[in-house]
Amino acid sequence: MKRKLLSKNKFIPVNSPKIFDKEKTYVRDCLNSGWISSEGKYVKKFEKDFSRYNKRIYGVAVSSGTAALDIALKSLNLKKGDEVIIPAFSIISTALCVVKLGLKPVLVDSSLTTWNMDIDQVVKKINKKTKAIIITHIYGFPVDMKKILKIAKRKKIKVIEDSAEMIGQTYFKKKCGSFGDISVFSFYANKHITTGEGGMILTNDKKIYFKCMSLRNLCFGTGKDRFNHDDIGWNYRMTNLQAAIGCGQLKKISWIIKRKRQIGRKYISLLKKSKKIEIQNFKFKYAENIFWVFGVLLKKNIGIKRDYIVNKLLNYNIQTRNFFIPMHKQKIFKKMNLFSKTKNLKNSEYLSLNGFYLPSGVGISNKDIEYVGKTLIKILESKI
Numbered sequence: 516m517k518r519k520l521l522s523k524n525k526f527i528p529v530n531s532p533k534i535f536d537k538e539k540t541y542v543r544d545c546l547n548s549g550w551i552s553s554e555g556k557y558v559k560k561f562e563k564d565f566s567r568y569n570k571r572i573y574g575v576a577v578s579s580g581t582a583a584l585d586i587a588l589k590s591l592n593l594k595k596g597d598e599v600i601i602p603a604f605s606i607i608s609t610a611l612c613v614v615k616l617g618l619k620p621v622l623v624d625s626s627l628t629t630w631n632m633d634i635d636q637v638v639k640k641i642n643k644k645t646k647a648i649i650i651t652h653i654y655g656f657p658v659d660m661k662k663i664l665k666i667a668k669r670k671k672i673k674v675i676e677d678s679a680e681m682i683g684q685t686y687f688k689k690k691c692g693s694f695g696d697i698s699v700f701s702f703y704a705n706k707h708i709t710t711g712e713g714g715m716i717l718t719n720d721k722k723i724y725f726k727c728m729s730l731r732n733l734c735f736g737t738g739k740d741r742f743n744h745d746d747i748g749w750n751y752r753m754t755n756l757q758a759a760i761g762c763g764q765l766k767k768i769s770w771i772i773k774r775k776r777q778i779g780r781k782y783i784s785l786l787k788k789s790k791k792i793e794i795q796n797f798k799f800k801y802a803e804n805i806f807w808v809f810g811v812l813l814k815k816n817i818g819i820k821r822d823y824i825v826n827k828l829l830n831y832n833i834q835t836r837n838f839f840i841p842m843h844k845q846k847i848f849k850k851m852n853l854f855s856k857t858k859n860l861k862n863s864e865y866l867s868l869n870g871f872y873l874p875s876g877v878g879i880s881n882k883d884i885e886y887v888g889k890t891l892i893k894i895l896e897s898k899i
């Protein structure tokens with residue numbers, strides 16, 4: 516099938532990060548100095564710069580967002596069997612960190628308006644065994660956290676704020692990732708700022724900070740006792756090279772957020788005329804979307820299937836990604852019979868079967884956004 520709206524036969528990837536000059540200068544500095552492992556000045560600088568940017572006291576740089584979740588949850592010292600409330604609709608890492616520690620994940624459904632976890636369901640699922648809640652912001656629009664934070668404080672339930680998709684976002688003008696006991700971020704190549712692979716834990720709690728520092732580094736002993744390890748930790752360290760990229764990227768965060776919002780607005784103007792799709796909130800009283808990705812959700816009974824649309828887009832050289840598969844539908848968790856008794860997850864299922872996101876990395880050009888938007892409209896209107 517031919518591309519009809521652009522002359523060049525160019526593939527438009529779902530993500531296209533942008534690397535700036537500072538990153539190259541800092542990485543060259545690492546290479547020239549030989550400091551390429553996790554030892555080196557950029558790891559400390561990145562932790563300091565990133566925690567300051569997010570108005571948190573302590574930062575612990577790690578090898579991925581998944582690693583950050585593993586460490587964050589373990590640092591809370593919960594007991595086997597304690598319950599942790601998590602969204603059904605998220606990356607599998609959110610449930611894995613709970614399962615790996617022998618804790619019990621309790622799923623909540625999503626709201627079809629925000630695509631985030633349903634606040635009322637979170638409240639309903641809290642009981643005496645609930646010891647932590649992972650608040651996960653989805654696709655660039657924050658969870659309305661006020662109520663959860665208030666109840667969690669009253670009931671002494673720990674909160675991990677998963678801001679992997681939220682770097683630079685705010686909730687009532689305060690940085691996402693500055694709420695709760697501990698927050699986590701990802702710097703994978705499709706995130707607002709990237710280190711290739713990488714993650715960060717932020718907290719204001721000194722004890723949690725030291726525990727996280729230890730857990731990311733195999734819980735080494737100190738002094739003569741260095742090789743005597745006092746807990747089960749991981750090697751989840753970030754390298755100086757990765758941190759060097761992060762330091763450079765962070766300098767560009769304002770520009771990146773601005774560009775992401777431009778991308779979102781441009782897609783909205785191209786797609787809003789379609790009666791067949793929903794798009795995530797753009798602006799609400801507590802936040803303006805920063806479009807980690809530009810998601811599209813098909814409305815009910817429109818007579819056209821998600822798979823047909825994404826295959827057709829691919830024929831026109833446009834790559835997309837389907838939305839997450841909810842936890843209770845994951846092969847591994849079915850095999851473990853983990854969520855067989857969990858009910859009322861219909862919205863997560865709907866999102867998963869009817870949602871996909873469009874190319875929306877900061878590197879995408881306006882011309883390509885236009886091509887993607889117009890092509891999608893033509894497919895929805897059965898014109899191509």
Ligand SMILES: Cc1ncc(COP(=O)(O)O)c(C=O)c1O
Pocket residue numbers: 579580581582605606608609651652677679680700701702703713714
């Ligand atoms: C909400 C959320 N949390 C955690 C992660 C895991 O991050 P990583 O891919 O760096 O392991 C992701 C990844 O996309 C994510 O979207």
